Amino acid sequence: MKKYIITPILALLFIGCSTTDDVNLDEHAFYNTTQESLLTYAQKELSDYMNTPSVNENNFRLTMQYWTETIYVNESNYDFTNRTVSNNVWTDNYVNVLKNLDQAERIINAYTPTPSELTTWPGKKKNQLAIIDMMKVYTYQVLVDTYGDIPYTQALNIDVYPLPKYDKAADIYTDLITKLKNDITSIDTSKESFKTGDIFYYNPTIGKSDLDKWKKFGNSLLLKLGIALADVNPNLAQSTVNQAITGGVMTSSGDDCKFTYLAASPNENPMFQETSSRDDFIAGKTLVDYMNVSNDPRISAYYTDVDGDYIGQVIGTPGEFADFSNAGEFAYTETTPGIILSYTEVSFYRAEAAARWGIGGSPAALYATAITSSFNDWGAGDATAYIAAHPYNAANWKKSIGEQAWVAMYNQAVTSWNFFRRLDYPQLVAPSTAIPNAEGKVPVRLQYPTAEATTNGSNYAAASAAIGGDKLTTKIFWDIN
Structure with a gap:
């Protein structure tokens, strides 16, 4: 019997797994599994990371000054080493998300269809691989935007590369854009995909993943990648943004990519x-x-x-x-959805694309659309009066979009951090009590995990030197202003 090793999966989320033992009792258990159960687990782990306020893992609600701490204020003052926060961010994304997605991809590629599946499997396989890869693209972008240069080409092949090299962040971005374009093209909405396992876009009406929404997700993620490069590689940024908008991005909150949490423990938000x-x-x-x-x-x-x-x-x-x-x-609230990518976020990207390059419509109108979408998300009523009192300012569009995106991304703090670094608004001031390593500034990256320095020392040292020092103040390659 062929066996795979993955991290433990909650019993409630264990879809389609076949085993004779209770693997939840042993986190190192060997068992057979399916791409569906791996997909579910990776989606939950990704959502958990993006949405948790745990001071051991995701402190961006504190960094973006939405919240502060009551007693133990270390993380509000940017001390992320006391709890080895970076180790947890690294492990959660590389092991719990990317490695499980990679294993799902291997299972799909290794599958031999039955005679009755010979005509349907090729299309289904392409769609499943496209969905898996889009999630990998999303996660790698999160990691690049957090650290800069990271392991990429050697990252998931631990048998061959137990100590992977770090790739240049700019090169990773270019490859992610290429991969994502191929993924979007690969999706065939007339074919099958996942019938179980996909929490993000499962449609109970059709009994499978909604491929139209996955395609919108792909184009919206492509827009996000393109916008990130606006200052450092404007030609690639514009062509990527153009292709994304032409291809069809999210058009309403009904297209939001989110994880549905449950009221019962342990699957609450x-x-x-x-x-x-x-x-x-x-x-x-x-x-x-x-x-x-x-x-x-x-x-x-x-x-x-x-x-x-x-x-x-x-x-x-x-x-x-x-x-x-x-x-x-x-x-x-236990069942508050975990946001991965939202229509509100996409609307702000569209406003920014219009402001920068005149792509996709009127920047003022798209700015209003983004704010209105945020009001709708929060049940805050009509946004007309608020928008009139805070109109789009073409002379300083970065301030208009940056500040309003900061407010709107209140429950998407990792995303908010990107807007802040790219647009330089809002102009947040570090607390006077911040740790010396912050150099009096709000952090613009996380330092590499201490585990990397001790176990992958040579590659860590090379990467640290390449980015200009492993510091909280070292800017990500696209953050040049």
Whole structure:
């Protein structure tokens, strides 16, 4: 019997796995599995990483000054080494997401169809591989945008490359764009794909993955990749953005890529798992003050009030949970979806493309569309008055789009960090209590994991030198302004 090794999968999420033992009792168990169960696990792990506020793993709600901590304020002051945060980010994305996707890809490629499947399997195989690869592209972009140069060409072949080299971040981006274009082209909506396992875009009406939505996801991700290169490689950026918009990006929140969490333990939203039993987080003064001054009606969904007022604590300073606004009800709800890529996010990219190059329509109109979409996401009512009070400013479009994207991406903090670094708005100020390694600035990258320095030392050292130093202040290659 052929055996595979993967990380443990929650029993509830174990779709289509065949085993004679209870593998959940032994995280190192050997067993047969399917591409569907691996896909489910990878999707959940990716969503968990992108959405958790765990100080051990994803601190970008703190970095973007949406929240701050009540007692232990290390991470609000950018101390990410105390809890080996970077090790966890690295492992979660490389092992729990990418390695499981890679194993799913291997199973698909190795599968021998039965006689009855000979005519349908080729199309189904192409669609499944395209979906798997689009998720890999998404995850690699997250890793590049977090660290810069990373292992890529040798990353997942640990038998041959137990100590993988690091590839240039710019080269990875170019390859990701090529791969993604091929994935989009490969999708044939008239063929089969996944009938189980796909949490992101499973359509119960048709009993399988919705390939039309996967195609929109692919083009929207292509738009995201293109926009990221706007300042460093404008020719590739424009051609990529043009192709994405022409191909068809998300057109409503119904196209959002998100993970559906369950009310039952242990499959609740990881945000709920962090907030439900601990009073670790309070509102950050930076965003609360901005929204108060802006008379932003979304504030009642973002935060709780304190006797009718919304109060945020100074970033990096301890504070009593009861004295400040807390996260809104969404953060204490088990089934709040985990956002991977949203129509609101895509709308801001489209506004930016229009502002930069005149691509895709009126920047003012697309700016309004993005804000309206955010209002709809949060049930905040009509956005017309807010947009009139905060109109698009063509003379400083980076400020207009950057600040409004910061507000709108409140529950997509990893994405918000990208807008902040690319557009240089909002102009966040590091707390005076920030660790010396931050050099008085808000971090623009995570340092490489200490585990890489100790186990893959030569490649780590070469990569650190190539990017200009393994520091919180070393800019990602596309962040040149």
